[in-house]
Amino acid sequence: MIALIYISIVIATVVAMEFVAWFAHKYLMHGILWSWHEDHHKPHYDKEGFWEKNDLFFLVFAIPSATCYIVGLNSPYVFLLFVGIGISIYGLIYFLIHDVYIHRRFKWFRQLDNKYSRAILRAHGTHHAVTTKDDCESFGLLAVDAKYYLSRKEMKAGEQDTSK
Ligand SMILES: [Zn+2]
Ligand SMILES: [Zn+2]
Structure with a gap:
């Protein structure tokens, strides 16, 4: 029974992290921390080397998860350990989808070809269409607006409909 609760905490944390990441991206990275995020919006040919200043956010997000591990292992609040695991799993998914799959920083795998992967790609492509x-x-990243599931053709048709 207790295992089920811990597994639920991990899953709930992973889901909640998508919201946290959305919030941080919208209000911090495109807010007061824009100077760290800006180079991620620059075209690739403007970049020097592998690292982006934007990668500092991996360290920032490691702080809450490390804190959860430390407190969870050293206090009666064991559930925090599973919150920490959830944050780490989300971080790994984010890295694999955003950095490997979308931005191809590592050539580990190239093609995921299904409706969901295409929707993620389109949605993030729309995000990068603006460099300011x-x-x-x-x-x-993972929770994608329904419109990105449509093909380009269907999207165009939809736009024409609304302009009528
Ligand atoms: Zn951005
Ligand atoms: Zn990106």
Whole structure:
């Protein structure tokens, strides 16, 4: 029974992290911390080397998860350990989808070809279509607006419908 509760905490944390990541991206990275995120919105040919300043956010997000591990292992609040595991799992998913699959920083795998992977790609592509702090859309990664599931053709048709 207790194992089930811990597994639920891990899953709930992973889901909640998508919201946390969306919030941080929209209000911090495109807010007061834009100077760290800016280079991630620059075209690839403007970049030098492998690292982006934007990668500092991996360290930032490691702080709450490390804190959860330390407190969870050293206090009666054992559930925090599973919150920490959830944050780590989300971080790993984020890295694999955002950095490996979308931005191809490592050539580990190239093609995921299904409706969901294409929707993620499109939504994040729309986010990167703007290279400035303001006017961006789709700040989440895994929770994708329904419109990105449509093919380009269907999207165009939809736009024409609304303009009528
Ligand atoms: Zn951004
Ligand atoms: Zn990106």
